[in-house]
Amino acid sequence: MESEGLLQVRQKSRYKTIEYRAREREVDANLKKQVLRTFTYGLYAVSCADAGEVNAFTANWLTQVSFDPPLLAVSVENDSKSLPMMLHSGKFTVNVYKAGERELAGLLGKSAVQHPDKMTGVACEIGANGCPILRDALAWVACEVRHTAPAGDSTLLVAEVVDVGMIGEGKPLTMAEAGFRHAG
Numbered sequence: 657m658e659s660e661g662l663l664q665v666r667q668k669s670r671y672k673t674i675e676y677r678a679r680e681r682e683v684d685a686n687l688k689k690q691v692l693r694t695f696t697y698g699l700y701a702v703s704c705a706d707a708g709e710v711n712a713f714t715a716n717w718l719t720q721v722s723f724d725p726p727l728l729a730v731s732v733e734n735d736s737k738s739l740p741m742m743l744h745s746g747k748f749t750v751n752v753y754k755a756g757e758r759e760l761a762g763l764l765g766k767s768a769v770q771h772p773d774k775m776t777g778v779a780c781e782i783g784a785n786g787c788p789i790l791r792d793a794l795a796w797v798a799c800e801v802r803h804t805a806p807a808g809d810s811t812l813l814v815a816e817v818v819d820v821g822m823i824g825e826g827k828p829l830t831m832a833e834a835g836f837r838h839a840g
């Protein structure tokens with residue numbers, strides 16, 4: 657049973673009431689940041705194509721969410737250039753950064769609105785879905801958007817894996833290796 661601000665969960669055959677602190681002002685801001693930054697993440701370049709244009713941005717808010725069908729979820733900033741492109745075309749490609757690709761991840765982590773030339777000089781090929789595949793990626797996953805949900809300042813996209821490829825060898829880049837922060 658749920659009511660506003662309260663989440664009741666069954667535990668050991670009785671109900672326990674847990675205060676559900678969802679509002680920013682009710683949570684200690686520094687502690688929230690500290691705790692959310694203990695999460696571990698990978699780093700990916702999400703590429704997209706729409707109306708004759710291509711783009712790619714670095715993302716860590718990305719994970720597999722289903723085996724069958726194979727689904728991924730990615731949260732995309734509402735004020736990004738990429739979100740309307742992904743929603744309109746209904747597709748995108750996840751490029752897995754290779755270990756050591758911190759500089760490329762930092763470059764594509766910039767806003768295309770503020771850095772319209774960020775893709776210039778980035779070696780890519782265009783995949784069958786029209787989205788860029790980075791030549792220096794470890795692997796890529798072509799996705800088709802199946803569901804969307806509002807997620808605060810971002811939008812959550814749940815997408816089906818429709819094609820995949822391995823490009824390189826080695827290990828994937830992690831947030832821990834890159835030393836970037838994008839949580840909290």
Ligand SMILES: Cc1cc2nc3c(=O)[nH]c(=O)nc-3n(C[C@H](O)[C@H](O)[C@H](O)COP(=O)(O)O)c2cc1C
Nearest residue numbers: 714715716717732733736737738765766767768838
């Ligand atoms: C380490 C790192 C992780 C990021 N993770 C995400 C993410 O998961 N989702 C997202 O929308 N933007 C993320 N960003 C910001 C984007 O890379 C980018 O700056 C922004 O979304 C706008 O991209 P665009 O305008 O090129 O579409 C991240 C940036 C960095 C540096």
